Amino acid sequence: MPGAIYAEGLVKTFGDVRALDGVDLDVPEGTVLGMLGPNGAGKTTAVRVLTTLIRPDRGRAEVAGIDVLAHPDRVRRSIGLSGQFAAVDEYLTGRENLTMVGRLYQMSARDAKRRAAELLERFHLADAADRTAKTYSGGMRRRLDLAAALVVSPPVMFMDEPTTGLDPRNRQQLWDVIQELVAGGTTLLLTTQYLEEADRLAHDICVVDHGRVIARGTSDQLKARTGGERVEIVVHAAEHITVTEQVLRGFGKGESAVDPHTRKITVPVAGGAKLLAEIIRELDSRGVEIDDIGLRRPTLDDVFISLTGHVAEATDGSREAGGDGEGGTGDKGGKAAGAGASAAAQERAGGETAALRETAARETTVAREAADGDSADAGKEGVK
Amino acid sequence: MSGMSDSLVIARRNVTRMVRIPEVLVFGLIQPIMFVVLFSYVFGGSINIPGGGHGPSGYREFLMAGIFAQTVTFATAGAGAGIADDMHKGLIDRFRSLPMSRGAVLTGRTLADLVQTALTLVVLAVVAVLVGWRTHENVASVLAGFALLLLLGYAFSWIGALIGLTVRTPEAATSGGLIWLFPLTFISNAFVAVKGMPTFLQHIAEWNPFSATVAASRELFGNTNGQAVKSVTGAWPMEHPVIASILWSVLIIVVFHTLAVRKYRSATA
Numbered sequence: 001m002p003g004a005i006y007a008e009g010l011v012k013t014f015g016d017v018r019a020l021d022g023v024d025l026d027v028p029e030g031t032v033l034g035m036l037g038p039n040g041a042g043k044t045t046a047v048r049v050l051t052t053l054i055r056p057d058r059g060r061a062e063v064a065g066i067d068v069l070a071h072p073d074r075v076r077r078s079i080g081l082s083g084q085f086a087a088v089d090e091y092l093t094g095r096e097n098l099t100m101v102g103r104l105y106q107m108s109a110r111d112a113k114r115r116a117a118e119l120l121e122r123f124h125l126a127d128a129a130d131r132t133a134k135t136y137s138g139g140m141r142r143r144l145d146l147a148a149a150l151v152v153s154p155p156v157m158f159m160d161e162p163t164t165g166l167d168p169r170n171r172q173q174l175w176d177v178i179q180e181l182v183a184g185g186t187t188l189l190l191t192t193q194y195l196e197e198a199d200r201l202a203h204d205i206c207v208v209d210h211g212r213v214i215a216r217g218t219s220d221q222l223k224a225r226t227g228g229e230r231v232e233i234v235v236h237a238a239e240h241i242t243v244t245e246q247v248l249r250g251f252g253k254g255e256s257a258v259d260p261h262t263r264k265i266t267v268p269v270a271g272g273a274k275l276l277a278e279i280i281r282e283l284d285s286r287g288v289e290i291d292d293i294g295l296r297r298p299t300l301d302d303v304f305i306s307l308t309g310h311v312a313e314a315t316d317g318s319r320e321a322g323g324d325g326e327g328g329t330g331d332k333g334g335k336a337a338g339a340g341a342s343a344a345a346q347e348r349a350g351g352e353t354a355a356l357r358e359t360a361a362r363e364t365t366v367a368r369e370a371a372d373g374d375s376a377d378a379g380k381e382g383v384k
Numbered sequence: 385m386s387g388m389s390d391s392l393v394i395a396r397r398n399v400t401r402m403v404r405i406p407e408v409l410v411f412g413l414i415q416p417i418m419f420v421v422l423f424s425y426v427f428g429g430s431i432n433i434p435g436g437g438h439g440p441s442g443y444r445e446f447l448m449a450g451i452f453a454q455t456v457t458f459a460t461a462g463a464g465a466g467i468a469d470d471m472h473k474g475l476i477d478r479f480r481s482l483p484m485s486r487g488a489v490l491t492g493r494t495l496a497d498l499v500q501t502a503l504t505l506v507v508l509a510v511v512a513v514l515v516g517w518r519t520h521e522n523v524a525s526v527l528a529g530f531a532l533l534l535l536l537g538y539a540f541s542w543i544g545a546l547i548g549l550t551v552r553t554p555e556a557a558t559s560g561g562l563i564w565l566f567p568l569t570f571i572s573n574a575f576v577a578v579k580g581m582p583t584f585l586q587h588i589a590e591w592n593p594f595s596a597t598v599a600a601s602r603e604l605f606g607n608t609n610g611q612a613v614k615s616v617t618g619a620w621p622m623e624h625p626v627i628a629s630i631l632w633s634v635l636i637i638v639v640f641h642t643l644a645v646r647k648y649r650s651a652t653a
């Protein structure tokens with residue numbers, strides 16, 4: 001049985017740009033799918049198709065068991081959409097905004113008012129309920145926008161980059177609200193550029209780039225695909241980089257990556273803390289002075305880079321406009337959770353990974369040029 | 385029918401906005417008031433209207449229907465800017481994701497503009513009376529004249545709605561809603577007698593939908609100096625201005641309502 005959100009072969013082109021290039025999705029009821037990708041990847045376009053805002057050129061989709069193309073109006077009764085830009089009327093008060101949305105969901109005036117009061121209470125906006133939204137802080141507007149999407153308690157929710165541009169405290173608050181919502185059984189599709197956000201909120205993650213889903217799985221499965229843990233060393237002097245690389249070649253399981261600016265050398269390893277001690281001894285014996293050394297589990301940042309060949313944040317001219325400088329901070333700490341599960345997942349995914357990486361890399365180079373001038377999605381997602 | 389109640393919900397929203405951003409209404413009033421004063425006192429002494437408008441006071445009577453009509457057509461810019469702003473802010477996306485009537489966002493907008501146009505006309509009429517404008521027909525006839533003006537304004541706000549959905553930014557919608565209004569309102573019978581124009585302009589002016597409403601309300605206000613409205617070129621709308629005015633406005637509403645709602649269905653910010 002297809003899930004609460006289901007899509008098959010979605011294609012949407014804007015001029016020369018294939019914003020969606022054959023996207024399949026299947027989100028089981030009551031779960032959260034995190035759709036991860038950079039600006040212009042096609043995330044917003046996918047949400048727009050699923051929420052009936054645009055029609056795909058090809059493919060089919062169902063939301064809450066209803067065909068999106070055949071019965072858009074029935075779909076609209078079952079969904080809530082919270083956009084990247086807080087789509088509330090800034091000259092109306094919080095209460096007026098929510099009451100209006102309730103009325104437009106065809107509630108009676110009295111029901112709409114009652115529901116608005118409930119939501120204002122729940123989203124900690126009761127004190128500001130009768131002030132115009134113009135006076136709200138960024139975080140309050142997002143909460144109001146989210147509340148507007150929840151007026152009818154829809155079974156399926158779409159959130160398009162709900163925390164883009166929010167400060168950490170407000171982001172945390174919004175995450176709490178979303179988690180509460182999901183605990184109540186709502187099916188959620190969430191797009192984000194923040195790897196940490198997908199990690200934190202989503203059961204499943206699909207990585208989107210250039211209109212395609214290039215990987216999917218749980219956060220741990222995806223992390224496992226990048227080859228497990230790695231050692232990261234920062235040497236004190238630049239002239240020690242070469243010798244460090246040589247040493248690491250003996251310990252590592254793959255190519256090391258060097259960042260000459262920060263004098264950081266990273267290499268995938270297997271062997272954990274014991275290996276770390278050996279590496280330190282060996283480097284010490286060769287007289288290499290180490291500023292910092294650590295063992296870290298891959299973050300979704302690493303997953304993204306290994307899959308797409310570029311980092312998740314704005315990487316080039318056209319995208320910089322949209323990036324707000326917080327692109328891919330990720331969780332540098334590295335998480336210990338799920339290490340056991342990931343080993344098994346790695347085995348399963350192992351064969352696929354190399355092929356996937358190759359395809360992704362090829363696609364990246366080919367499609368880059370087209371996407372750099374990306375009008376439709378990048379433009380849309382880039383506007384502040 | 386949910387269409388009407390949705391439209392009223394949106395209209396109420398837009399009227400609320402209007403009250404909270406009174407600058408828009410105020411600035412919208414300054415321009416026509418300026419026109420009333422400037423045309424009356426600057427041109428009033430020099431322009432002689434054939435058929436007997438004697439001097440400044442005669443021109444003032446002739447002029448007001450034209451200024452009123454021009455003012456109501458400026459609703460185009462308001463509607464366009466409002467819709468474009470909603471697109472830009474993502475509100476149209478929200479509305480389009482709701483199970484509401486497809487035309488309601490636009491109807492709600494145009495209805496709110498109608499309220500604004502009516503308020504503007506009231507203020508303008510007071511100013512007109514202050515500078516010496518008088519009507520010479522009964523109250524019902526005068527009100528009918530204003531009703532035709534409102535209908536024209538409503539029709540033009542549908543043109544604005546289409547412009548707003550097409551251009552996507554409020555700034556472009558404002559200028560896109562205004563520039564063509566100047567030739568449209570000046571190549572007409574609004575400010576001068578058509579008789580003085582070159583022949584080809586006379587034809588354009590007399591078939592101009594705008595001229596029909598000007599002629600009709602001028603007649604209903606009794607501002608024709610006691611003479612029947614006459615066409616220079618024999619154009620039908622000038623011989624039957626009231627009917628022509630209604631027909632033109634209804635035609636504009638039907639055409640632009642259809643186009644705008646179709647555009648709205650596929651509108652993406």
